Amino acid sequence: MLTLSSKSTTVNFNTLRPKPFGLSPLKHNRHDARNLDDLQHLLTQHLQTSLEVDRLFGYFFADITGLIALSGLSYSHEKTDLHLQLGSTAANSCTFPLIHEFESLGILTLYQEQPFTLQKQMLLENLVDTLRFPLRNALLYRSAVQASLKDPLTGTGNRAALQQSIQRETELARRYGQPLSLIMLDMDHFKRLNDEHGHDAGDQALKSVARLLKAQLRNVDMVFRFGGEEFLLLLANTPASAAVQVGERVRRAIETTPLELRSTSVRLSASLGCAVYRPGESSDALLQRADAALYRAKQAGRNQMQLAV
Numbered sequence: 648m649l650t651l652s653s654k655s656t657t658v659n660f661n662t663l664r665p666k667p668f669g670l671s672p673l674k675h676n677r678h679d680a681r682n683l684d685d686l687q688h689l690l691t692q693h694l695q696t697s698l699e700v701d702r703l704f705g706y707f708f709a710d711i712t713g714l715i716a717l718s719g720l721s722y723s724h725e726k727t728d729l730h731l732q733l734g735s736t737a738a739n740s741c742t743f744p745l746i747h748e749f750e751s752l753g754i755l756t757l758y759q760e761q762p763f764t765l766q767k768q769m770l771l772e773n774l775v776d777t778l779r780f781p782l783r784n785a786l787l788y789r790s791a792v793q794a795s796l797k798d799p800l801t802g803t804g805n806r807a808a809l810q811q812s813i814q815r816e817t818e819l820a821r822r823y824g825q826p827l828s829l830i831m832l833d834m835d836h837f838k839r840l841n842d843e844h845g846h847d848a849g850d851q852a853l854k855s856v857a858r859l860l861k862a863q864l865r866n867v868d869m870v871f872r873f874g875g876e877e878f879l880l881l882l883a884n885t886p887a888s889a890a891v892q893v894g895e896r897v898r899r900a901i902e903t904t905p906l907e908l909r910s911t912s913v914r915l916s917a918s919l920g921c922a923v924y925r926p927g928e929s930s931d932a933l934l935q936r937a938d939a940a941l942y943r944a945k946q947a948g949r950n951q952m953q954l955a956v
């Protein structure tokens with residue numbers, strides 16, 4: 648069911664659908680009415696050409712604002728934390744919960760300076776309807792892509808995601824001369840934890856550490872599970888001095904957050920190696936330097952961070 652609510656009204660369009668476009672100026676003008684058909688046709692065609700959510704809304708907004716005055720739109724899909732806005736917000740808004748077979752595809756809000764007439768709301772509802780199937784497909788595609796880049800146990804990025812991100816971030820750091828730091832983190836004595844408390848306890852420890860890492864970092868920092876009990880933190884726009892602080896914060900958070908198991912509580916620790924990107928060096932070389940620093944941290948007694956040379 649598609650329902651629409653505006654600032655002051657809530658309209659169920661299942662009951663209103665048979666009504667034609669009504670008394671708006673569009674109704675009296677064959678040219679405009681033809682354009683509306685064209686618009687619906689054009690929209691349907693455009694929306695078939697992309698599986699990317701932001702592009703779909705880009706086409707949608709560009710196409711309908713060619714005929715209908717709107718200031719902007721916003722779209723949010725809470726389930727996937729997807730939010731986007733095009734144009735600008737305005738005094739009046741019209742909100743469309745997008746639903747496909749009982750599944751929420753998100754909420755679309757359209758903005759304009761003038762109040763929305765009922766006719767305009769109905770017209771927009773018809774146009775919004777063209778989004779439903781393309782949007783459903785785009786959301787499915789997006790979640791498949793995201794799943795393929797996530798480590799299923801910890802929800803952090805996986806190795807494939809790391810490859811993409813590190814290429815992009817080193818390229819950006821090189822082009823804009825911004826500092827980029829990379830921290831490689833390896834849990835200490837993880838084999839012992841598995842051996843003494845079982846593999847499930849080891850898995851719980853990895854999940855707990857992933858949570859701690861995410862909690863300690865900024866939104867723009869990236870966390871990846873690099874190997875079994877190894878994580879990688881990619882800190883964009885972060886020089887060595889700040890990376891050292893981040894590393895120490897993370898190390899301390901792990902050290903001071905014991906893993907609570909059913910019958911006991913286990914202390915955890917991790918060793919870290921940090922390398923700061925040198926303009927022109929390959930991502931592999933950067934990773935190798937972080938790895939060498941991590942090795943030194945292990946050699947020096949664990950539960951510490953070493954900076955790469």
Ligand SMILES: Nc1nc2c(ncn2[C@@H]2O[C@H](COP(=O)(O)OP(=O)(O)OP(=O)(O)O)[C@@H](O)[C@H]2O)c(=O)[nH]1
Binds near residue numbers: 833837874
């Ligand atoms: N529970 C669990 N254990 C894992 C996973 N991936 C790797 N491991 C275990 O992590 C352990 C890593 O052992 P080692 O490489 O010897 O390292 P360590 O025992 O942490 O020793 P140091 O790194 O030298 O402190 C192995 O026993 C792996 O089986 C996982 O997904 N879950």
